[in-house]
Structure formats: structure tokens, C-alpha cells
Amino acid sequence: MTGAGLAAAPGRAAVLPAWARFAARRTLAAAAVLWAAATTAYVALLLAPGDTVDILVGDGPDTPGIRAGIVAEWGLDRPQVVQYLSYLWRLLHGDLGRSYQLQRGVADVLAGQVGPTAQLTLAAAGVGVTLACVIATATAGRGRLARGAASAAELASVSVPPFLIGIVLLAVFSFTLGWFPVSGAEGARALVLPALALGLPIAGVLGQVLRGGLERALEQPFAVTARARGLTERALVTRHALRHALLPAVTLAGWFTGTLLGGAVITEALFGRPGLGQVAMRAVTGRDMPVVMAVVLLSAVVYVTVSTLLDLAYRVIDPRTRG
Amino acid sequence: MTAVHGSADARPSAAAPAGPLVAVEDLRVSFGAAEVVRGVSLSVAPGECVALVGESGSGKSVTARSLLGLAGPGAAVRAAAFSVAGRDALAFREPDWRRLRGSFAGLVLQDALGSLDPLRTAAAEIGEVLSVHGVVPRRARAARVLELLAAAGVPEPALRAGQRPHELSGGLRQRVLIASAVAAGPRLIIADEPTTALDVTVQARILRLLAERRAEGTALLLISHDLAVVASVADRVLVLRDGQVVEQGPTRDVLSSPAHPYTRSLLAAVPSAATRGARLSDGPPPPPRRPPGGDVPVLAATGLVRSHGPRRAVGGVSFALRPGETLGVVGESGSGKTTLARLVLGLLDPDAGEVTLHGRPWSGVRERARRPLRPSIQLVSQNPLDSFDPRHTVGRLVAEPLRLPRRERRARVLDLLERVGLPPGTAARHPRELSGGQRQRVAIARALGPRPAVLVCDEPVSALDVSVQAQVLDLLAELQAERGLAMLFISHDLGVVRHVSDRVLVMKDGEAVEEGDVEEVFLRPRHPYTRALVAAVPRLPPARPSRPAPSPSYDHPERSRTS
Numbered sequence: 012m013t014g015a016g017l018a019a020a021p022g023r024a025a026v027l028p029a030w031a032r033f034a035a036r037r038t039l040a041a042a043a044v045l046w047a048a049a050t051t052a053y054v055a056l057l058l059a060p061g062d063t064v065d066i067l068v069g070d071g072p073d074t075p076g077i078r079a080g081i082v083a084e085w086g087l088d089r090p091q092v093v094q095y096l097s098y099l100w101r102l103l104h105g106d107l108g109r110s111y112q113l114q115r116g117v118a119d120v121l122a123g124q125v126g127p128t129a130q131l132t133l134a135a136a137g138v139g140v141t142l143a144c145v146i147a148t149a150t151a152g153r154g155r156l157a158r159g160a161a162s163a164a165e166l167a168s169v170s171v172p173p174f175l176i177g178i179v180l181l182a183v184f185s186f187t188l189g190w191f192p193v194s195g196a197e198g199a200r201a202l203v204l205p206a207l208a209l210g211l212p213i214a215g216v217l218g219q220v221l222r223g224g225l226e227r228a229l230e231q232p233f234a235v236t237a238r239a240r241g242l243t244e245r246a247l248v249t250r251h252a253l254r255h256a257l258l259p260a261v262t263l264a265g266w267f268t269g270t271l272l273g274g275a276v277i278t279e280a281l282f283g284r285p286g287l288g289q290v291a292m293r294a295v296t297g298r299d300m301p302v303v304m305a306v307v308l309l310s311a312v313v314y315v316t317v318s319t320l321l322d323l324a325y326r327v328i329d330p331r332t333r334g
Numbered sequence: 335m336t337a338v339h340g341s342a343d344a345r346p347s348a349a350a351p352a353g354p355l356v357a358v359e360d361l362r363v364s365f366g367a368a369e370v371v372r373g374v375s376l377s378v379a380p381g382e383c384v385a386l387v388g389e390s391g392s393g394k395s396v397t398a399r400s401l402l403g404l405a406g407p408g409a410a411v412r413a414a415a416f417s418v419a420g421r422d423a424l425a426f427r428e429p430d431w432r433r434l435r436g437s438f439a440g441l442v443l444q445d446a447l448g449s450l451d452p453l454r455t456a457a458a459e460i461g462e463v464l465s466v467h468g469v470v471p472r473r474a475r476a477a478r479v480l481e482l483l484a485a486a487g488v489p490e491p492a493l494r495a496g497q498r499p500h501e502l503s504g505g506l507r508q509r510v511l512i513a514s515a516v517a518a519g520p521r522l523i524i525a526d527e528p529t530t531a532l533d534v535t536v537q538a539r540i541l542r543l544l545a546e547r548r549a550e551g552t553a554l555l556l557i558s559h560d561l562a563v564v565a566s567v568a569d570r571v572l573v574l575r576d577g578q579v580v581e582q583g584p585t586r587d588v589l590s591s592p593a594h595p596y597t598r599s600l601l602a603a604v605p606s607a608a609t610r611g612a613r614l615s616d617g618p619p620p621p622p623r624r625p626p627g628g629d630v631p632v633l634a635a636t637g638l639v640r641s642h643g644p645r646r647a648v649g650g651v652s653f654a655l656r657p658g659e660t661l662g663v664v665g666e667s668g669s670g671k672t673t674l675a676r677l678v679l680g681l682l683d684p685d686a687g688e689v690t691l692h693g694r695p696w697s698g699v700r701e702r703a704r705r706p707l708r709p710s711i712q713l714v715s716q717n718p719l720d721s722f723d724p725r726h727t728v729g730r731l732v733a734e735p736l737r738l739p740r741r742e743r744r745a746r747v748l749d750l751l752e753r754v755g756l757p758p759g760t761a762a763r764h765p766r767e768l769s770g771g772q773r774q775r776v777a778i779a780r781a782l783g784p785r786p787a788v789l790v791c792d793e794p795v796s797a798l799d800v801s802v803q804a805q806v807l808d809l810l811a812e813l814q815a816e817r818g819l820a821m822l823f824i825s826h827d828l829g830v831v832r833h834v835s836d837r838v839l840v841m842k843d844g845e846a847v848e849e850g851d852v853e854e855v856f857l858r859p860r861h862p863y864t865r866a867l868v869a870a871v872p873r874l875p876p877a878r879p880s881r882p883a884p885s886p887s888y889d890h891p892e893r894s895r896t897s
Binding site: 152235240329 | 462
């Protein structure tokens with residue numbers, strides 16, 4: 012806090028501009044979080060009951076050759092500290108290890124799956140944010156009927172679990188109307204229903220938060236000043252109020268990253284799409300520890316990246332938060 | 335002060351077409367079942383300055399905003415006749431209003447409430463008016479914004495244009511608001527409490543700026559609770575109470591020989607040198623006050639220094655407060671008044687210097703050593719609501735500092751509430767349900783509970799209407815007379831300080847620039863800063879000598895009987 016106060020003082024003689032110092036601080040913090048995630052995964056492996064080699068083999072084929080490979084890769088014949096440090100060293104070089112069940116490198120297993128999952132989650136986030144913005148700006152401060160209808164729709168989309176939304180969407184648009192494919196990941200049409208199933212609950216929550224924020228902003232004195240300049244309500248919402256309403260919405264975005272990743276597992280299963288969700292499911296049920304550890308690390312990377320970006324977004328939206 | 339004579343006739347009539355800019359008859363505004371404006375008639379002629387005066391809830395702001403079609407959501411506005419810019423406003427639809435807002439009439443709101451969008455730069459806010467009304471082509475907009483800022487008296491306009499409200503001082507924000515209100519060259523400025531919460535010297539500059547706009551022919555509708563502010567700029571004044579005009583006329587007549595009892599009581603409630611030792615509100619005459627006595631100061635500070643980071647908030651302040659005495663502390667925002675209060679209360683430790691309470695060391699000792707003495711120094715703050723736990727009842731709030739067995743506690747709480755003029759039923763209520771004046775009474779009751787010798791009052795009446803302020807000041811005076819309380823009375827309002835204080839300490843940038851007997855300091859200020867402060871205070875015109883009432887100033891016995 013005092014740091015922020017000092018930085019705000021005029022005539023500061025810092026070596027780096029404020030944003031660069033902020034970015035440096037955030038990057039350091041992000042690295043620390045990733046290190047903690049990697050270490051947690053490692054400790055989980057150590058604490059799991061049974062021999063480490065047995066755990067790493069999992070349900071896969073078990074031959075003396077494979078066992079020797081595991082011992083060599085993980086350095087299990089060397090001291091604990093060396094094992095841990097060499098694990099980190101491998102991660103630092105982007106080596107996620109080897110899945111002994113699939114007989115392939117973990118990075119190789121994941122590589123083909125990241126794309127479809129990224130497509131799905133980004134599309135869902137897009138659907139959620141767009142719908143929320145449109146509905147909130149269209150209904151904020153409007154008549155009771157419009158707000159009531161939007162509110163009810165939002166409540167429904169939040170309370171119904173995504174898989175049920177998915178099933179209903181499938182039943183109506185694929186089985187009955189035949190507009191969209193039932194499963195698969197070929198082409199944009201196959202993306203529509205899964206993105207809706209995953210994005211609608213986000214639209215619901217985000218829409219409510221945005222409308223609340225808009226309505227609060229529209230009651231502020233500066234809204235009266237803006238109206239007194241001759242602005243239309245629409246201009247008032249888009250030029251002034253929306254930016255204020257975005258602040259709580261950005262905070263929520265951190266939360267829905269988790270929803271998206273978790274929801275992707277179910278949505279991918281339901282719509283028969285390839286993706287990280289499918290891989291994670293198989294790895295967990297098949298006790299393929301190297302893959303599970305890699306998925307944990309990957310989600311940590313996504314989380315850290317998203318939250319860093321959101322912090323930066325906060326500073327762009329609200330200059331008062333710049334230290 | 336140049337504006338005291340009626341100017342509608344003094345002004346060259348060629349400057350504007352005939353007919354008022356706005357005229358409304360029997361204006362009624364209601365929100366649901368509550369009618370907040372009940373039959374107000376008013377008109378503003380070109381170049382004229384009309385003031386709406388009233389306390390909170392009098393309907394003055396709603397009246398003013400109705401003139402722009404901005405009474406608010408859910409407001410039902412009716413009138414017998416309503417013309418704006420020569421057109422029938424009763425037939426207006428939203429787009430009609432919108433075309434007039436900003437271009438025909440600009441609205442200046444009180445800055446302290448956040449009337450500028452905190453996320454946007456000054457240039458964006460002013461430029462918006464230019465773009466909405468297409469005043470200048472887009473290319474010329476940035477240059478025009480700088481001109482407007484300069485015309486509004488903003489120094490370094492190029493720097494300020496890129497800054498946001500949190501980077502600007504209160505005075506600069508108010509100037510930006512004015513610049514944006516006049517950007518499209520309106521013929522009428524509606525200013526709603528444009529100087530409230532500003533320091534007195536800043537207020538003087540803002541009033542001068544508004545007077546300049548008027549000199550250029552812009553009409554002004556000024557809304558204020560402050561009669562003295564109105565006196566210095568308005569041609570005509572309308573006094574509002576409960577949504578009705580109780581009195582109107584040329585400013586000088588209304589303020590120097592008020593006809594309505596409410597106007598008289600409003601004027602009587604204004605504290606000043608003339609009201610010293612007298613009641614400001616209705617009631618029995620105050621009890622005689624014991625002269626402050628004793629050579630041993632109850633509270634003393636020597637060479638207090640305290641810095642916040644690199645900034646020196648208090649730099650070497652000394653004073654002594656004798657039992658039963660009131661020491662006023664005046665100064666503008668940022669002068670270190672509140673830091674001084676915290677040092678004195680033992681809530682902050684000084685970097686250098688010393689505070690003694692009852693002759694014993696008070697600063698620089700451990701809290702454990704301070705605690706037994708804590709009851710003898712208590713605080714009344716500006717905004718009591720913030721100092722109350724919102725979930726506690728009034729009874730619990732007042733009981734908290736009392737060290738009494740449970741059985742006696744309740745009786746003592748009721749006693750204290752009665753003493754500050756609150757009914758016993760108040761004990762069961764929550765602070766949020768009370769009015770501002772009642773809350774301040776609760777805060778005083780809580781401060782009195784531990785039977786203090788010193789009361790530190792930090793801007794105790796700044797958030798109150800003038801009539802409520804009068805009651806609270808009277809209450810403090812009574813309590814002081816009764817109990818021989820010593821008071822450290824911090825205020826930015828020179829009139830209030832002059833009314834209550836025996837001696838006064840003038841602070842600037844953390845230093846005490848002048849100290850002495852209150853009349854001596856105000857009548858013969860030695861330090862240039864004190865002189866500037868005293869000169870900046872807007873004054874009420876003296877009561878008219880031709881009136882049968884004998885008193886040459888607003889004198890007390892006459893006034894305490896009014897209404």
C-alpha cells in the first residue's frame with residue numbers, strides 16, 4: 012500500500028515505468044505459482060501408497076524393460092533431492108515425461124488434444140460474454156417485463172447443469188431438427204452445440220453481474236452529468252456505464268476459467284469430442300500418473316495466464332488501480 | 335458582490351431576445367405517492383442569476399433537474415405551464431429534452447459526489463459535449479477542450495486534460511465540471527451546490543468563475559444550502575421548504591429583511607462572530623458559561639511532527655488547552671487538521687514532540703499505560719455513521735465505552751440519550767434509521783459516556799443542514815457550560831469556529847501559522863494566509879437598518895424567538 016502511495020507521487024525516479032514493474036512482479040508471482048503446482052504434483056506422486064514405479068506404470072504393460080526405463084527417467088536410484096531437482100529441470104525444458112500406458116511421450120499425447128479443447132472453451136467463453144453483454148445492455152434500467160424475462164432466463168441457465176443443457180440441445184437441434192451433428196469435432200457446425208452448452212451458464216451469471224453493475228453505474232451522479240450533456244441512454248450505457256460494469260465481470264472471468272475447464276470434461280464426453288477432457292478422464296480412470304500430472308500442470312498454466320491477463324485488464328479498465 | 339442589484343433590467347436588453355429562458359408555473363414532482371415539489375413557480379430571464387435555497391429534502395435539486403427533464407426515473411412531473419427556450423416543455427419527448435441538454439442549458443453538479451466519470455479523462459468528459467452537439471469538427475476538438483479548460487481557470491490545461499478525477503483536486507474537478515457544462519455555449523447554467531465541500535478559498539474562486547460566465551451574458555440558476563454563497567452572486571432568491579417556495583424576492587431584500595419566519599430562522603442559524611454566546615436554534619437561553627479556568631492545561635502539545643511517507647502532515651504544532659476552553663482549529667483540506675486530531679487522541683504517535691493529558695505523558699507511552707486515561711478524551715467525528723457499527727443498536731453503541739454493571743448501564747444510556755435530546759425509544763433503533771442530526775447526537779452521547787474532560791470534535795457539523803448544525807452547536811455549547819468540557823474544535827468553516835471558539839489555531843500545510851484569541855485573529859489577522867482565508871468567506875448582507883427590528887446585525891434574542 013505504501014509502495015502504491017510512493018509510486019503515485021509525482022516526480023518518481025524509478026528505473027522502470029510502472030507497468031513494466033507491475034508486469035515483472037506478476038511474472039515472478041506466476042512462476043512461483045507454477046513451481047508450487049509442479050511440486051504439489053510431485054509430492055502427490057511420492058505420497059501415493061505403493062512403489063513409485065508401480066504407480067507410474069499404472070494399468071499399463073509391466074515388463075522389466077519398462078520398469079528399468081522408469082527408474083532411469085525419474086532417477087529413482089538417486090537421492091530424493093536429485094530426483095526432485097531433475098524433475099523440475101525436465102519440466103523447465105518442456106519435457107513432460109512419458110506415458111507408459113500409451114507408450115508415448117506425454118507432450119505428444121496432449122498436443123493433439125489441446126486444439127479442440129481450446130476451440131471449445133474459447134467459443135464457449137465467446138458465447139457467454141457476447142450473450143451477457145447483449146442481454147445486459149439491452150435490459151439494464153429498462154421496464155420490468157424485459158428485466159424479468161432476462162432475469163428468469165439467466166436464472167434457468169445458471170441452475171440447470173451444463174450436461175442437461177447439452178442433452179436438451181442435442182435432442183432438439185440434432186435428433187429432431189437435424190441442424191447440427193450429434194458428435195465429432197469436424198467443422199464449425201460441430202462446435203455450435205457444445206459451445207452453447209458450456210457457454211450458457213456463463214452467460215447467465217455474467218449477465219446478472221453486468222446488469223447489476225450497469226444499473227449501479229447509471230445511478231451514479233456522473234450518469235446525471237452525462238445525461239445533462241445530451242447523451243442518449245444508449246450512449247450513456249456504452250460510453251460510461253459499461254466500463255464500470257466490466258470491473259466485477261472481469262473478476263468473475265477468473266472464476267469461469269475453472270468452470271470452463273471442468274465443464275469441458277463433461278461436454279466433450281457428451282458430444283463425443285476429442286480434447287483434454289477426454290484425455291484427463293482416461294488418465295484418471297486408468298491411473299496414468301504422468302498424464303494426470305501433466306494435465307494438472309497445464310491447467311495451472313492456463314489459470315496463471317488468465318489471472319495475469321485479467322489483472323492487466325483491470326489496470327486498463329480502471330486506471331485508479333495503477334500503482 | 336457586484337451582483338446584488340437586480341440585473342435583468344440593468345443588462346442591455348439587446349443581448350438576448352425577450353422572454354424568459356425557462357419559466358414554470360405550479361411545478362409538481364412526485365415519486366410514487368410522495369410529492370417532493372409541491373407547486374413551485376419560477377422563471378429565469380436571460381443573463382439573470384436566480385438562486386434556489388433550502389435544506390436537504392426541500393426539493394431544490396429535483397426542481398432544478400426537472401427544468402432539464404432529468405427529475406429522475408419514476409418521477410411524475412406536472413405543471414400548469416412550462417416553457418423552456420421559448421417552447422412548451424409539457425409537450426417535450428425525450429429527444430426534445432436531449433437536444434436542449436448541454437446546448438441550451440448546462441448542468442454543474444457538486445463535485446464531491448462523483449459527478450465526473452472516474453474512469454475517464456477530463457478531455458474525454460469535455461470532448462463528449464462537443465461531439466454530442468457537433469460544436470466543433472472532430473479535428474478541432476482537442477484544441478477546443480484545452481481552450482475550455484483554460485477558460486475555466488485550470489492551470490496547465492494540456493497536463494490536466496489527460497488526467498482523471500482521482501488525479502485532480504476538488505477545485506480542479508469542479509472547474510472541469512464547469513468547463514464541460516459550458517462547452518456547447520449554453521445560455522443557462524444550472525449549478526447544483528457547485529461549491530459544497532470545497533475549501534473556502536477554492537469556493538471563492540469557483541464563485542468568481544461563475545460570475546465571469548454571467549458577465550458574458552449566461553444566465554445562472556444556482557442551487558445552494560448556503561445563504562452566504564447565494565448572497566454574493568444571485569439577483570433573486572427563492573427559499574424552498576418541503577417542496578414549496580416560502581419566500582422570494584431580490585436577494586438583498588430576502589436576506590437582509592426576511593418576511594417569512596422560516597427564512598428568518600435559517601438566517602438566524604448561521605453561526606458567525608455576532609452569534610457568539612447565543613443560541614442558534616430555538617430554545618431557552620443558554621446557561622451561563624464558566625470562564626475557562628486553571629493554569630494547568632488539560633491537554634497540551636509541544637512541537638508535534640508527523641509525516642506520512644515523504645509528506646509532512648503535521649510539522650511542529652504546539653498548543654495548550656485549559657479546562658472548559660474551546661480551541662478552534664481552522665485550515666483547508668490537507669492542512670493536517672485531522673492528523674493533529676489523531677495525534678492528540680493517541681491514535682497516531684508523533685515522529686517528534688509530545689502530548690500531555692492532565693499533565694501526564696500521553697504520546698510515546700504504551701497503550702497499556704494510556705488506557706486508564708482514555709475515558710477523559712473522546713472524539714466526535716464528521717460522519718458518525720462511518721464510526722458506528724451498522725449492526726449495533728443505538729443503545730449498544732452508546733453503552734460500549736461505559737464501564738458499568740449491566741443493570742446500571744441501561745439507565746445510564748437512557749440518561750445520556752435524554753441529555754442529547756433523543757427520546758428513549760432511540761436506543762432500540764439502528765443508526766441507519768436516524769437522520770444526520772440524530773446520528774450526530776448519538777455520537778455526542780457516546781463521547782459523553784466516559785465523562786471526558788476533553789472533547790475532540792473533527793468537523794462535527796460539516797455534513798449537516800444549517801438548522802440542524804445550529805441545534806448540534808447549541809447542544810455542544812450547553813454541554814460545555816454544564817460540564818466544563820474542554821474542546822478541540824476542528825472545522826474548515828470559519829463562521830462555525832468563530833461562533834464556538836475562545837482561541838483559534840490556523841493551520842496551513844501542517845504548520846500553525848497563527849494562534850490567538852478568536853476575535854483578535856479574525857479581526858486583525860497577521861499572517862497573509864489567515865487574511866486570505868478571512869477575505870474568501872462569503873458574507874451575508876447586514877440586516878436592513880430601515881426595518882423596525884432594532885438589531886443592526888442578526889442578533890440573538892430577537893432571532894431565537896422567531897418561527
